[in-house]
Amino acid sequence: MPAPVTLKSLAAATGFSVTTVSRALAGYSDVSPSTRRLILEEAERRGYEPNLLGRLLQGQRSQTIAIVMPTSGPQFPDPFFAQFVAGVGVEAAQAGFDLLLSPQDSSSELEAYRRLMTARRADGLLLIRTRADDFRIRYLTETGVPFVSFGRTDSVAHTAWIDVDGVAGQKALTSHLLELGHRRIAYITPPGGLMFTRFRLQGFREALAESGVAADPALIIEAGLSEQAGKDTAMLLLERPEPPTAIVAGNDLTAIGVMHAVRARGLRVGDDVAVGGYDGIPASEHLNPPLTTVYQPVFEIGQLAARSLLAIITAQPARDLPVLVRPQLLARASTLGTHSQRGGGALD
Amino acid sequence: MPAPVTLKSLAAATGFSVTTVSRALAGYSDVSPSTRRLILEEAERRGYEPNLLGRLLQGQRSQTIAIVMPTSGPQFPDPFFAQFVAGVGVEAAQAGFDLLLSPQDSSSELEAYRRLMTARRADGLLLIRTRADDFRIRYLTETGVPFVSFGRTDSVAHTAWIDVDGVAGQKALTSHLLELGHRRIAYITPPGGLMFTRFRLQGFREALAESGVAADPALIIEAGLSEQAGKDTAMLLLERPEPPTAIVAGNDLTAIGVMHAVRARGLRVGDDVAVGGYDGIPASEHLNPPLTTVYQPVFEIGQLAARSLLAIITAQPARDLPVLVRPQLLARASTLGTHSQRGGGALD
DNA sequence: CAGGTCATCCAAAACGTTTCGGATTTATGA
DNA sequence: TCATAAATCCGAAACGTTTTGGATGACCTG
Incomplete structure (x- = not known):
């Protein structure tokens, strides 16, 4: 196992500080061109890859979205779910996010949400099979967790949904x-x-x-x-x-x-x-x-749901939710x- | 968003140090029973969940296993995969592990493994669709990453597999x-x-x-x-x-x-x-x-694969791999x- | 020459956790 | 009574990154 290439080791090798190495790689303007070239070369030569954990810990992001699947036993093979998950996965991957699957029976479902979010395990959640009075949506809304649901609800004002008519x-x-x-x-x-x-x-x-x-x-x-x-x-x-x-x-x-x-x-x-x-x-x-x-079109709905969730997470300008898709x-x-x-x- | 519950906030609340809180929760013996009780109660009351990132950065386990799905576009909906994933998910959940899905086209697949492991996103991996000469298996074996494959290979000596005859x-x-x-x-x-x-x-x-x-x-x-x-x-x-x-x-x-x-x-x-x-x-x-x-029996194979992987990760006594299942x-x-x-x- | 502006760099803090090595107090044994 | 051991606690470092708030000179302006 070779010693990992870190900012610190790059700093030692180039004679600059960790700060300068970091800023050089990030492209800040307060690094002289010659210094930057030197650092970039060294990073290239040693194959530097930023450690995701350090970066995430710093920014309090996990680059992960989660789907909690309400399932009891081997029930998930409903092709309907599978396609939704596939759509979400593909879209998430494209944005550099990972997808966390958390199969839970409905009794422990709320607990699962709490755990995922308080452990900062996921940056946002995707909900499926909404209910008229949905305790999950109420909980997530209260706690301000970013989420998008596949399906509407009555329980609270909630517009981050996508549904089929x-x-x-x-x-x-x-x-x-x-x-x-x-x-x-x-x-x-x-x-x-x-x-x-x-x-x-x-x-x-x-x-x-x-x-x-x-x-x-x-x-x-x-x-x-x-x-x-x-x-x-x-x-x-x-x-x-x-x-x-x-x-x-x-x-x-x-x-x-x-x-x-x-x-x-x-x-x-x-x-x-x-x-x-x-x-x-x-x-x-x-x-x-x-x-x-x-x-x-579940696959596409999964994609759209993922895209919207990512937008919400990164606090981008309001997206086009809610969406009501016409079935065929x-x-x-x-x-x-x-x-x-x-x-x-x-x-x- | 409520202020997150951290070791630090628990320490402030109970009057002990961060160290002691950490060790109390981890069950070390150098914490007096009364102190431990106090800390546990407070943690319970405030719903403390250890921040995964902090823990990982420290070099610990992520309580996560990952499946990299070799997929191009919306191809994953093969019911075969879905059932496997379901089996893995259920078994992982039972052990308190999460399941990370990482859909990748085969070109970037190796990159995905590298990323997952260097960032310690996952403690172990599950492979599907093995090849006679499988660069993934060679890479994972070299780097000593815990993994179990659904399918055999010729490329290296590798016994952590489960396959159907x-x-x-x-x-x-x-x-x-x-x-x-x-x-x-x-x-x-x-x-x-x-x-x-x-x-x-x-x-x-x-x-x-x-x-x-x-x-x-x-x-x-x-x-x-x-x-x-x-x-x-x-x-x-x-x-x-x-x-x-x-x-x-x-x-x-x-x-x-x-x-x-x-x-x-x-x-x-x-x-x-x-x-x-x-x-x-x-x-x-x-x-x-x-x-x-x-x-x-893909669902069951997924379960067995997950169980075996978890055993390998926790370095338990050798499990019963490899397994050759008889189809019907x-x-x-x-x-x-x-x-x-x-x-x-x-x-x- | 004094004052100001740039360009370039860096020390230190912060994120949340675990662990090493010690410090303090109390109990034990001779 | 004094040394020793045990019980209990904690400071500080470490993981790798980003960011804040300067610091240091060099250069210009008047």
Whole structure:
């Protein structure tokens, strides 16, 4: 292990003080050209790299942003999260920031935030899955920690968010089904506290209202966002005397569960029962049949969230938050029917 | 922003010196029990967290492990990586370690390692996608950095690895196809330098040899691990005068591309052309038709890798590395034919 | 020649932590 | 009683950097 090259060793080698070496390298004007050249040469020759820690300790920055993932057990593999993280990571790397992942079950989540910030481990935070009354947002706002959330909230005035327009998204999907002639449309709504749940439900209702279709409360069921939850709920729906002709799931994972249930009842997805998802994960295109869903550009959202957070951290002029992104309806065979799937050409 | 709680502020509050506060919190024996209690209480009350930077600068551990992801652009969303990261994250969190993600294109990868370690950002590293001659492993071994790799290497003596038995996996899949009567089996092999490429190819060849089938070099084509690469390569294969009856892809993503190509040629996957993948990503089960693949327990591998790395970092008694995990063949409709898919019950 | 302006340099403090070596007090043993 | 050991505490240095507030001469101006 070679002795590290520090400002001190450079100072000793060149005969100048640590201060002068530091300022020469930083490009200050109170160093004579000849001195600067000498120091730069020496630094170059010995391969000097500033020690990040010294620099950070001095400036009280860690050059790191963190994402706390609310997860219990091996649950994170939701492709939705993965893409968001990827977007954030790429953007952060570009700015020379590192990305800290902190998987925490929700009970210890607040503790995780506190620890990250008081240990000055991260300069800012990214939040996902916001809630109407979100204790995390309240806490972070109170303590003045820089953060950006993917999702809105009601709990406090908070504008550093970026979100996808759930009302428009769900409305587009539901209208699509209504246009196809469906009247008994079931909606498996995501867990109550989550903010996007409310918007999507609103979109669902608005679409029905605009078509003059009465919303049947019995067709709106709350369930988790897992495949299993989708399957179980769909089973219950299909066992009814008057089963729905279309089932809209809370996300794509849930929709996969619904598709299983439909098939298990001996029905054909897309022909006998239409199924809709939400998120537009990559796999949705390759499902059997391809899933009609609402695409959210999560990777790009991750990038934008990271960029905005970095701007806030470095206290740059106000950025363009909040942002409401418009999602995109992807109509595929799970609602259009499998005849269209045979077209083949649609895949290219 | 409240004034940060530091050793100094705790010292002022309790009336002891910074040294004593530090040693009390660290559990040294030269602090009287009553003093320690007092200091601990005060630290607790004010929510003291040691500043990571100060501690690191001093030359201590960072309680962090890092994964450098070799990625160009928005490529990381490979579910395979995501699951690995999830496994690592969960295990690290349990030990009180944080996980640093550092996405880098391969050109700057070595630089990333150097930066992470000289700045002592991380106590250890996790490597993925090893190569036969892996400059990263050579560098890390030379500098004595604690690390564990997912995959073997030839470049240096290195035993801190965990890998999946690619020979056995590919052999099982190929034998499966041979048993179904296939003789013209194409193999889209992953990029050359990668270590697992060699093992899988060996498994492919061994299976053929054991069945007395001559390996046709024209049926072995090297391609990238993307969906597009799979599609392009399969197109070429299917255009030949004597097309293969089965195509084995380098991973599941590539297999999806192959399936597209097969369909684009007007052929039925599983009936006209058998398709095999590798990895066993969650989506593989829900493809159209479900994909025959070789399952690798990536999440668990991530956990084990993290556990082992933590053991190495804390210089605990030698752990049980290296480990060679046995993968599992998942035979599904993409090779068995779609008639079996109609069974329906198989889904439950 | 006195006063002022520049150009160039540097000592010291600061960030928060750990640790080395000693200092002070109290208890122990002969 | 005196020396010795043990218990408890702390000052100061160190890690590598940046920044503040001068200091030192050289040069100009009047």
